[in-house]
Amino acid sequence: MIYTITVNPSIDYIMRNRQPLELGAVNRLDETVFLAGGKGVNVSQILNQLTVPNQAWGFLGGFTGEFVASELQRKQINQHFTKIAANSRINVKLKADVETELNAAGPEVTATEIAAFKDQFKQLQPGDIVVMSGSLLPSLPTDFYHQLIKLVQAQHGEFVVDTTGQALLDTLPERPLVIKPNHHELAALFNTTFQDDADLITHGQQLLAKGAQHVLVSMAGAGAYLITPDHIYHSAAPKGQVVNSVGAGDSMIAGFVGEFSQHHDPVQAFNYGLACGSATAFTEDIADRDQIEAIRPQIKITTIA
Numbered sequence: 039m040i041y042t043i044t045v046n047p048s049i050d051y052i053m054r055n056r057q058p059l060e061l062g063a064v065n066r067l068d069e070t071v072f073l074a075g076g077k078g079v080n081v082s083q084i085l086n087q088l089t090v091p092n093q094a095w096g097f098l099g100g101f102t103g104e105f106v107a108s109e110l111q112r113k114q115i116n117q118h119f120t121k122i123a124a125n126s127r128i129n130v131k132l133k134a135d136v137e138t139e140l141n142a143a144g145p146e147v148t149a150t151e152i153a154a155f156k157d158q159f160k161q162l163q164p165g166d167i168v169v170m171s172g173s174l175l176p177s178l179p180t181d182f183y184h185q186l187i188k189l190v191q192a193q194h195g196e197f198v199v200d201t202t203g204q205a206l207l208d209t210l211p212e213r214p215l216v217i218k219p220n221h222h223e224l225a226a227l228f229n230t231t232f233q234d235d236a237d238l239i240t241h242g243q244q245l246l247a248k249g250a251q252h253v254l255v256s257m258a259g260a261g262a263y264l265i266t267p268d269h270i271y272h273s274a275a276p277k278g279q280v281v282n283s284v285g286a287g288d289s290m291i292a293g294f295v296g297e298f299s300q301h302h303d304p305v306q307a308f309n310y311g312l313a314c315g316s317a318t319a320f321t322e323d324i325a326d327r328d329q330i331e332a333i334r335p336q337i338k339i340t341t342i343a
Contacts, residue, residue: 039163040085040299043170043186044078044096045178046144047106047119049128058135074109075129077171077200080285080324082115084292084314087327090299093118095158097147097175100125120155122147144175152178159186162193167215167299169291171200187212200291203227210249215298217245218254218291239263239270239342252304254294254311256287263342264308270343271305273312276336278320285324290315293330309337 054069078094085092094115098106099122106126110117124145132138162168168190170183179185183199187209190197196215199206202223210217224241225231232238242253242265253265261274293314298307313333317325320333 039166040090040092040295041162041166041168042078042081042085042092042094043168044076044094044172045182046173046175047074047076047079047096047098047103047126048142048144049073049102049105049126050075050131051128052131053133055132055134059132059138072105072109074106074113076106077285077288078169079106079110079115080288081169081171081292081295082110082117083113083324084289084318084330085296086113086115087325087330088293088296088310088314090296092116092296095119095155097122097145097151097155098126099123099145102126102128118158120151120158122151144173146177147175156186156189159189159193162190162195164194166190166193166195167198167295168195169198169200169295171198171288171291184208184212198291198295200287207248210245213249213251216252216254216291216294217250218256218287218294219245221255221257221260224255235263239265252294254290254308256290256315262308262312264304264339266304269341271308271339272342273308273337273339276312276316276333278316278333280319282319282322286315286319289318289325305339308339309334312337 050073052071053067055067082094094117096119098119103126127142127144130140198215199209245253255263259275264271290311294307294311297310313330317329317333
């Protein structure tokens with residue numbers, strides 16, 4: 039089983055207007071839509087498309103939480119969110135001549151609610167994978183994901199934390215199943231710039247030495263690398279028009295972890311990760327199975343070393 043953790047899910051209120059936004063004036067919008075938002079939720083959506091068993095966990099509360107839960111139910115996502123007293127957050131996305139995002143911090147959670155959430159981890163079985171992604175609630179300690187990692191390890195499970203910077207480096211001694219920095223984030227981890235791809239690979243291998251089991255490095259239009267303890271693989275980017283960057287990284291993680299959980303083949307997992315990430319980037323929403331399978335023939339993986 040794969041468990042996706044979204045501790046701070048949201049309603050994403052999308053507002054679209056063909057005309058430029060006028061501050062200080064009344065704006066008549068062309069379109070509005072409510073969506074259930076959250077990085078872990080995105081991972082679960084892709085896992086569902088790949089028919090990989092998964093459960094979505096986190097905190098949901100109030101009338102906003104009820105909406106998110108109903109949307110996930112409509113999408114047939116298996117969910118076991120911990121109910122909280124406070125309202126889950128609403129994020130506003132204004133799409134006019136420029137895009138503006140207004141993201142709320144999120145609700146307060148009590149010690150009792152946190153304890154109830156953590157209690158679920160007792161049901162994990164050896165080999166289960168927990169994917170943690172997205173921002174923390176303001177009332178949670180900064181080491182909350184580390185606390186969850188210890189709970190996963192106590193049950194002999196695997197974990198993935200989709201984060202960047204020092205927070206990513208801090209997880210490496212705990213041996214995450216896979217990490218996914220893009221080439222800019224990888225360079226920032228070492229406060230450097232890369233002279234060429236060989237330099238990039240060398241720094242990716244340093245993340246393996248620090249504890250990561252697999253390293254995915256995405257390079258936008260230049261494709262991606264998979265670095266493992268045994269080999270280095272590369273694939274060019276599939277062809278298509280990028281229309282949506284939101285959820286592409288989540289989709290890449292979901293494709294890799296979902297396939298790896300079934301067959302433990304990192305190359306095949308790399309294939310699905312690239313296909314899922316690209317398919318979502320080429321559509322307005324999280325990709326479906328048909329869109330993913332349409333991309334897969336374009337994925338050509340070569341062994342570099």
